[in-house]
Amino acid sequence: MGKSFGQPQTNSETPSFVGALQAVINAQILQMFTAMPGQIQAYDKSLGTVDVQPCIKRKYIKDDEVVDLPIINNVPVCFPRAGQAALTFPLARGDYVMLVFSQRSLERWKTQGGTVEAGDPRHHDLSDAMAIPGVYPGSVPLAGADGDNPVLQNTVASKIIVRKTEVEVAVGAGKLIVTKEGKFSFTNGVIDLMGLIDEALEQCKLITVPTIAGPSGTPLNASAFELIKQKLGVITA
């Protein structure tokens, strides 16, 4: 018997009902896109859209061909945003995003917003993707993550760590810490600003000036400087 197209891949000549049903279901599932990683090809920051190359290739079993999925154009980027507030990231070619595919066509919604008729009967379609920045493969691990606390960072040199009782802002060797008690710490890694001020106040308390009768005594308001030092101590972490 000829082994041409459309032949079942089993020993029997005709597929079972269950087999046929499974084939139909599988075919439908293959046409249903849900989510997958993609890599940015272009970013339009004024429109908040990216062109994305889906990262998972498609294999056509019939002819054993493996192909790239096509680039998806004008994919809206999901930055955290509400009202007048937003948090954006500097997306660039090569960055990864998670593509999420809408259950119904977004073609009209992307243009008009609001509540619209889909205008196209397609479901879970490749064209109806949204991009969420953030997903990366294990081969590109993220340095500087904190297992316990949220971190906002630019991996080049700066980050903000929000701990339970304090916030740390670090840029290079510079570091600012604010605690929940309202205490501060500023340092460049060598010099601590609060300590420097404390030192300056201590020196102010010891100031003497030359007079005709010899060096003067310490300032009359040394106690005021001491008071300031004490206040500084209260806000120093």
Added chain:
Amino acid sequence: MAGVVTAGAYQYLRTAELTVFDKTGFGRKYDGLRVQFHIEKTSESTANKAEIKVFNLSDSSRFRIEEDEMSVELKAGYPGALEIVASGDVSKGVSAKKAPDWLTTMEIQDGGKALQEKHVDFSFTSGTPYQAIIEAALNGLGVAQGPRSFAVSETAVQGFSFSGTAKELLDKLGRRFGLAWSIQNGAVQMGIDGATLPAIAPLIDVYSGLIGNVLKREKGIEFTSLLNGEIIPGHPVVVESRDINGTFLVKKTILDGDTHDGPWQTKVEAEPIG
């Protein structure tokens, strides 16, 4: 009423001519053999199916038909008026000895390989006319282009991406824009759903092969004529009968024939043009 009498001019002496092509496109013609066929065609995008039985092919021909990636074209009709009644890829070919004959049975799907296997992976930028996307999908099937009659003015304002078989894409676009498409005799055709394609409308009346009465059905009409390969789903047909007259859209045909005996006819289901 419009309509062209063609095959009906010489409707005696049954004739069939079978050509079998290998995957390189080389064809070998068989005529003069007994051929039986049952062919079902619709205006839908699933493959039209045919079962063709040929008696007493030579050993080499029988073996050849059982090879991979074979396709056939069956012409049938009358001397001087042969029409293609079936063509397509052989999905199954098997021979068996039924003494004293060798009987070779082929299952054929019109455009079957293209429908199942031709895939397209498209990415269109914003503003691409959907007309162009549809035409790209039609071309993506990799079969001959038949009649087309549609105009889609919308553009893909947000771009358009697709990965899958050309059939899936054409079905998807057809649903959206109200278009019907199918492969008939190896050529893809597409038009507005419910409307006929720009094609010659064969005239069917008692003089050109109408058998019995034209029956009224829930959605249209049904009739039988002498074998007529020019009645093609998606195309118009002109019917002139005692009770029912007019131009109809052919939805389905069933062609049955045996060069030596039995039926030699085309059953037709057709609907009023929408």
